Amino acid sequence: MKRDTHLVVFLLLIIGCSLASLTVWKVLASRDRALEDVNVHGLNLTQALATYSEGIVRQSSLLLLGLVERLETEGSGPLQIQRLSALVNRQQPLMPQLSGITIYDNQGRWLMSSNRPIPAGANSSDRAYFIHHRDDPSREIFIGPPIQSRSNQEWVITVSRRFNDARGEFAGVVAVTLGIENFLRLFGKIDVGQEGAIGLSYTDGTLLARYPFREQDMGRNFSKSPIYAKYLVDRSVGTASFTSSLDGVERLYAFRKSDKLPLITTVALGKREALTAWRMEALLSAVVVTGLLGLTGLIGWLLILDIRRRTKVEGQLRGTQEQLLSSNRQLELLAMKDALTGLANRRYFDVTLAREARRAQREGSSLALLMIDIDYFKLFNDSKGHVAGDFCLQSVGKVVEECVRRPSDLVARYGGEEMAVIMPDTDIAGAQVVAQLILRRLKQESIPHEASPLGRVSVSIGIAAAAGSRLDPLQSLIEAADQALYSAKALGRNQFATHSNG
Numbered sequence: 001m002k003r004d005t006h007l008v009v010f011l012l013l014i015i016g017c018s019l020a021s022l023t024v025w026k027v028l029a030s031r032d033r034a035l036e037d038v039n040v041h042g043l044n045l046t047q048a049l050a051t052y053s054e055g056i057v058r059q060s061s062l063l064l065l066g067l068v069e070r071l072e073t074e075g076s077g078p079l080q081i082q083r084l085s086a087l088v089n090r091q092q093p094l095m096p097q098l099s100g101i102t103i104y105d106n107q108g109r110w111l112m113s114s115n116r117p118i119p120a121g122a123n124s125s126d127r128a129y130f131i132h133h134r135d136d137p138s139r140e141i142f143i144g145p146p147i148q149s150r151s152n153q154e155w156v157i158t159v160s161r162r163f164n165d166a167r168g169e170f171a172g173v174v175a176v177t178l179g180i181e182n183f184l185r186l187f188g189k190i191d192v193g194q195e196g197a198i199g200l201s202y203t204d205g206t207l208l209a210r211y212p213f214r215e216q217d218m219g220r221n222f223s224k225s226p227i228y229a230k231y232l233v234d235r236s237v238g239t240a241s242f243t244s245s246l247d248g249v250e251r252l253y254a255f256r257k258s259d260k261l262p263l264i265t266t267v268a269l270g271k272r273e274a275l276t277a278w279r280m281e282a283l284l285s286a287v288v289v290t291g292l293l294g295l296t297g298l299i300g301w302l303l304i305l306d307i308r309r310r311t312k313v314e315g316q317l318r319g320t321q322e323q324l325l326s327s328n329r330q331l332e333l334l335a336m337k338d339a340l341t342g343l344a345n346r347r348y349f350d351v352t353l354a355r356e357a358r359r360a361q362r363e364g365s366s367l368a369l370l371m372i373d374i375d376y377f378k379l380f381n382d383s384k385g386h387v388a389g390d391f392c393l394q395s396v397g398k399v400v401e402e403c404v405r406r407p408s409d410l411v412a413r414y415g416g417e418e419m420a421v422i423m424p425d426t427d428i429a430g431a432q433v434v435a436q437l438i439l440r441r442l443k444q445e446s447i448p449h450e451a452s453p454l455g456r457v458s459v460s461i462g463i464a465a466a467a468g469s470r471l472d473p474l475q476s477l478i479e480a481a482d483q484a485l486y487s488a489k490a491l492g493r494n495q496f497a498t499h500s501n502g
Helices: 002-074 077-092 128-135 226-232 277-336 346-363 377-384 388-404 426-447 475-490
Strands: 098-105 110-115 156-162 170-179 197-202 207-212 236-243 250-257 263-269 368-374 410-415 418-424 461-467 495-498
Touching: 002 077, 002 098, 002 156, 002 170, 002 197, 002 226, 002 236, 002 250, 002 263, 002 277, 077 098, 077 110, 098 377, 128 156, 346 368, 346 410, 346 418, 368 377, 368 388, 368 410, 368 426, 368 475, 377 388, 388 410, 388 418, 388 426, 418 426, 426 461, 426 495, 475 495
Parallel strands: 461 495
Antiparallel strands: 098 110, 098 170, 156 170, 197 207, 197 263, 236 250, 250 263, 368 418, 368 461, 410 418
16 A cells, blocks of 8 residues: 555656646746737837837928028028028927927027027037037038027927038038927827836937936936947847846836937836736736645545555454454364364364375375274273373373374374374385384383283274275275274284285
8 A cells, every 4th residue: 555655646746746847837938928028019119119209300300401491592691580480480380399490600609599589699609419510511410419408408309400601611500409308298108117218319329318207317328338239239129138227127128220310219118017917927827826736735645644544444454354364273273173182183184084085096195094092091080080081191192293293194183082193195014113103102101000901001003004096985994994903902902903905
C-alpha cells in the first residue's frame, strides 16, 4: 500500500506542477499580449498625433507663405501692413491653435502683431527664429524651440519664414506663434492615464510640447537620454520601455518621426497602469488555480487517508489471518498429536501410512512398519499407579523418537501402551537396525519395573516391510507387523520379530 500512497503523491505533484506551470505560462503570455496591445495602441496614437501636428504646421506654413508673397510683392509699408493685419484677422479664427502672427523687419522690430498692440520699442532680434532666418538664406519654414512670450508670459511654439526685399536681401521675418496650451488641447482629450505622457520634440532632441504640461520641461533637450540615443537616432518608428528621466516613472514609449518635418511624436503610457487589467486577470487566475490546487490537494489527502485506513485495516486483517492460521496450525498439530506422549496420534498415523504406501507403490520402493508394545504394562500400572504409567509411556516414547532420526520417519502412539514407527524407503534389515537400537537404549534407560522378570521396562517389537504392489491392501502390512509383534512376545518379550510379505 505504500506504493499506492507514493503513486497518489506522485500524481498529485504532476497535476499540481502541470497546473501551476500552465497558469504561469498563460499569465506570462497574457502579459506579453497586454504589452503588445499597449505598443500597438501607442503607435496608433503617435500616427494620429503626428498627423494632427503636421496639419497645424502645414496650415501655419501656408499662411506664412501667403503673407511672405504679399510682403515681397507689395512691400512692408504701413498701408501694406494694415491690409495684412485685416487679412490675418479674418484667417486667424480658422486656426484655433493660432496664438498670433507677428511681422518683424530686418532689425527685429515689430511691424505687426495680430493678437496685441505693439509694445513700445519691441524687438525680437535675439530670438532663435530671427537669428536663424537672418543668418540662413533658406526660404523654408523654421520651427523654433518653445519660448515664453514677453508680453503675456504664455509659452508658445513659433513657425516662421524669412522674407526678402527687392534685391533678394534679408528684409525680415514672419512668425506664427502657436500657444502650447491650445496646441495641447487635443492631446488632453486622449486618455493616457495618470502616469501617461504625450510629447512633441524636434529631431535634435529639443522638447517642443508635452502633455501633461510642465513648465520646467519647456526647451529641455533629450538627445542624451537612453531612449533618444538607442532608438530615435536611427529609427523612424518603434516602441521601447524606459524609466523617465523627468519623473522616474517607468513607461512604455511609442515614437514616430515625421516624414516631412523635423518632428518626433512620442506617446508614453505608465507601465504599471497599462498592466492593471493584466494584474487583475493574473490575480484572478492565481486565486482560481490556488483553489483548484487546494481542492486537488484536499482530495488527494483524503485519498491518502483512505489508502492508509485500508492499509491499516488490511494489516489488521493480515494479522488476524496469520493468527487464525497459526491457531489452525496449532489446532491441526494438536489434532495430529497424542496429548500424553506428544507423539503423532492414531489419526495422523493412518493418514501418513496411507500416503507413504501410495508413494512406495508409485516409486516401487520399500515401506517398513514397526509395531512396539510395552511388556507387562498392565502390571506396571497396577503396581505403580496410572501417574507412573503415564510417565512410563512418555519415557518410552521419548526413547523411540530419539532412535528414529530421519525426518521422513514417523513415531506414533497406536493405542494404549502400543506405539508404531513408519519408515519409508526402508527394508527389513534397516528396520531391524532401528529395532535393535530401541531395545539397547531402553536397557540403558533402565526404567524400574519390579513386576517384570527383567526388573525394568522393556518392549517387544514386530517388524514388517513390503514394496510396490505388495502394499495393496495396506491392512496386510499392519497385520503382518502385529503378527510379528505377537511372535516377539511369544518368544519371551524384550526382543523383535520380523514378518515379510515378499
